[in-house]
Amino acid sequence: MSSTRVSRTTLIAVAVIIVILILASVYFLTRVPAPTTPTPTPTPVTTPTITITPTPTPTPTPVTPPPGPPALVIETSKAFVVVGLKGSSVSPFDTKGKPLIVVSYQPDPQATKPVEKSVAFTDINPSFCRIEYYDALVMAARRVGDPFIREQLYEAIHKLSGEEVILFWLGQNKIVLNYWSWVKGRYYHPTLGERYDLVYEVPGAPAVKTGIKDYVNDAKTLSIITFGWPDTFDPAANYESFGWLIFHNIGSTLLTFWKDDLKTLRPELAVAWARNAESTEYYFIIRSGVLAYDPWNKKTYEITALDVLFTIWRIARLQLDPSWMITEFINVNESTVLSEAEFNTLLAKGGIYADYGGFSGEVKSLSELLSVFKYVGGTANVVKLKLYYSYAPILSILADPFTMVIPMKYLFDNVEELKGKYEQAIREFNEAKTPGVWAKYIGTGSNEPTHLFLHKYPPSSGPYYIAEYVEKSHILLAYNPYYWNTTLWVQLYGAVKPAYERVLFMINDDAVARVEILKRGAADFGAIPLARLDEIKGYTYPGTDYKIIVEEPGLSPAITFIVPNCMKEPFNNKLVRQALAYAIPYDEIINAVFVGRIVRLNGVIPAGFPGHNEEIAVKYKFDLAKARELLRQAGVDLSKYSIKLWYNRGNVEREKTLTLLQATWGQLGLRITVEALDWPILLDKTEHGEFDVWMVGWLPDYIDPDNYAGPLSYGGTKFKVLDAVVVKTIDEAQRVFISDK
Structure with a gap:
């Protein structure tokens, strides 16, 4: 105000405004739980929706910390992350002028699956390690949209993944391609692999x-x-690179990437797509005239939008390994199929947007949308996918080979339990407009009839x-x-x-x-x-x-690590895991085993991704004296334990690495046997926690730090309350923890 005189009316107005601001800040701290999928399909993760709250209005009265557990404070490059249970206390510390990202939570024990009943890489990390505060950070980072907050949360996650030793992080792989010089056109794509129809051979080879x-x-x-061998030929159940490579060559997905491009999604079965303003509903216009080939019976099936919806719904319904990428983000029972006319009517109402090829804006008709994608041709209806919350990588997930479209009728024609029921299943869907009606035909788990059939007999649309x-x-x-x-x-x-x-x-x-x-x-x-x-x-x-060529074009997003079973002694003790981390001969593994074709990694987020910060990462080095000191602190005698170290048969680097560990960990007292298992057997045993220690690598499902932090380190905790709030002062941070809203 420019005037120094303030009337009584003005004072009252100011007071009212202050009250409104305080009430508004309290309101924005309130969280609404994410909707859950109705039965009979799998219930999605029940973590509440994250809202980023603006800095609350300061008050002159300092907050007295409650007598609750202390919140954990992690300094990142540009912020302090403060994480703790509701009711936690925040001790004074020097904020250095950085913003505070406060993550407060209340776990939901009833919704949280017991560790021993969880499945590795699907609803828990491969070491079966559950740490509540860490899980809160992972789920908050997943649901936050703000790039700054997201990056700082992933920096904290990267640091803590090393401190907690959820896995023994070894390194980030370099890209290596070998081939005879008569082969032309090879390329590298970390999630899809190569399309071999894009590779060719020079004459005269x-x-x-x-x-x-x-x-x-x-x-x-x-x-x-x-x-090795593919785990299964059923895409909905396969979560390993060999199988995905085959599916990329025999299948078609909604969207795809061209060769080694990691950024620009292109049309495949979907000729165009659009979204609502909140990016919680996506619409995919399906290409007409696409045939799926049944090589086992020499038949073809025309693919429509219904087959696309059925494929995505079936992945969720089976609840097998890759299903989390659908059940976490897509409410399959509220997804449906629209005719072109129905979609055109929806477009005319407004509020539908397209982003493609430099265009980003509202579209008001199907013809306008198709023109954005420069598509001229027939269409086979529209798939509407309903998301639980906005999640930018969802389009990349729909390009993954495990989502290759399976014609619904192909299964109803060939699976004994479904024969003669296709028309009935279609009628029921047309009446209900929800794929949930198909639950009477498609079951769950690894003994489900359609899975057993596709395990041996996949069709082709690629x-x-x-x-x-x-x-x-x-x-x-x-x-x-x-x-x-x-x-x-x-x-x-x-x-x-x-x-x-x-x-x-x-x-x-x-x-x-x-x-x-x-x-x-x-x-x-x-x-x-x-x-x-x-x-x-x-x-x-x-x-x-002709010569053999070896190309090394750069760093891959693939990473390599060793997995301890945290459900078993002595690996359920963090000090023991830290001791064993100090007993890994990292330099020898990198230089002698991987001959320099791997770069040391000290946490879950690889280089090139938001959140990778080696400056704050915990860096273990080979130090047996330090390892023995930590074991003394833990009070654990490792000579009481006999363990097996597993790797997939034929993988020389993993065999050599575990043989080195047999020697160095053996010096700490462990009695160790190194064993090779066939790839499918190894995956089956380890995903159910039936192991001591094993070695494996990780290729991303999609290019985002969440695809590392989630499947590799999330412990499966569900939350009743999960708040992510940005504040400036410690008092403001304390208010977040004591708020009952």
């Missing part, structure tokens, strides 16, 4: 017998030597189909003559088929044999131990100028 049946590695056959497989021997893909995008092949090769008409995966768990198979030209590229790459680099095929 040698034709070499593979040693499997009468298959020859020639100009029309891409031959790959590898190890460039290839599975033509033949013999477990532990080979998998043969053949080009799909019904593929919807043969125009791409005409553009690339001038033909209605790809350059490689066949893709042969040869399976061999013997690393030495794999090297020899590659060197004799029976394979075009393969899984070669890192320590042998320098040996094969530049190797020349006899009588030719």
Whole structure:
């Protein structure tokens, strides 16, 4: 006010405004729980919606800390993160002028699944380690939209993931590609893998017998030597890289990335998409004329929006390994199918937006939306997906190979329990407009009939189909003559088929044999131990100028770590885990085992992602004296324990790493056996907590720090209350914890 005189009326008005501001700040601290999926589909995570609250209006009266447990304070690069239970006390500290990000929570024991009944990577981290305050940070970061707050929360998570030793973090892998020089067009994509119809061979390359049946590695056959075996051929149940690579080549998803692009999503089965203003409803217009091929019965099925909805709903319904990426974010029972006319009416009402190709704005008609995507052609209705809350990476999830569309009728035609019921299931959906009515046909779990069928007999809507497989021997893909995008092949090769008409995966768990198979030209590229790459680099095929090329284009988002079972002694003791972290010979593992093709990582967030901050990370180094001191503090005698260290058969680097640990951890008293298991068996045992220690790597499902912090370190705690509030002072932070709103 410019005047120094204030009337009585003005004073009253000011007082009223102050009261309103105080009431408003209290109101904004109130949280509304996220909606839950009605039965019979899986109940989603019940963490309440996060709201970022502005700094409350200061009051002159300092707050007396309650006699509650102390809140934990973590300094990050640009803030202090203060996390604790409702009622926690905040002790004075120097804020250094940084903002305080306060995360207060109240757990929900009834909604929280017991640790021993949880599934690794799905509803708990692979070590079965549950830490409530840490889980609160992970879930708050997942639901916060503000980039600054999100990054600072992930910095705190990165630091604490090392301090708590949820996993033994080893390193971030470098990208390594090997191939004969007659192969052209190889690329690297961390989530999708390669599309082999985009790779080709120069004329004149040698034709070499593979040693499997009468298959020859020639100009029309891409031959790959590898190890292991896909966990399952059912995309809804597969959560490992080999299976996803196959699905990327035999399936089609709503959206996709082109080659090695990680940023720009492109249309695939969806020719266009749009959202509401809150980004909690998405609409996908489905391409017409797409056929799925049943190679087992030589039939085709036309894909519609109904099949897309069924596929996504079925993933949630089965509740198998990758299902969390659907159940956490998408309310499948409130998702549905719209006709083009229904969607056009919705668009005309306003409030629907598109973001694509430089356009970002409201669209008022289907024709306008299609013009944004420059699509001219037929459509097969519209899928509406209802989200529990806005989550930017959801579109990337819908590009993941586990979401490859399965025609609903394909399963109803072939699964004995469903035969003759397809028309009835469609009628029931048309009446109810919710896929929840399908729960009477599709069950849950690994013994569900459609899963058992797809485990062996997947269909194809992609460039290839599975033509033949013999477990532990080979998998043969053949080009799909019904593929919807043969125009791409005409553009690339001038033909209605790809350059490689066949893709042969040869399976061999013997690393030495794999090297020899590659060197004799029976394979075009393969899984070669890192320590042998320098040996094969530049190797020349006899009588030719063709050489083996080894490319190392940069750092991969893939990471490598060792998993202790925190449900078992002695790994349920943090001091023991810290002691064992000091007994890992990191330099020897990086330089001798991985021959420098891995970079040290000290927490859950890899380089290149928001939240990665090595300056504040806990850095363990090989120090047996420090390890023994921590064991003395813990009062634990490791000589009382015999443990097994597991790795997937054929993985040389993991075998060598665990053999080193057998020696160094053995010096602390542990009696250790190193064992190899077949990949599917290893996954089955470890996901149910039936292990001591195992070694594995992680390729992201989508490019976001949440896809590391969530599946790799979240302990599965559900919350009645979860607040994320930004304040300036310690008194304001204390008010967040004592507020009953």
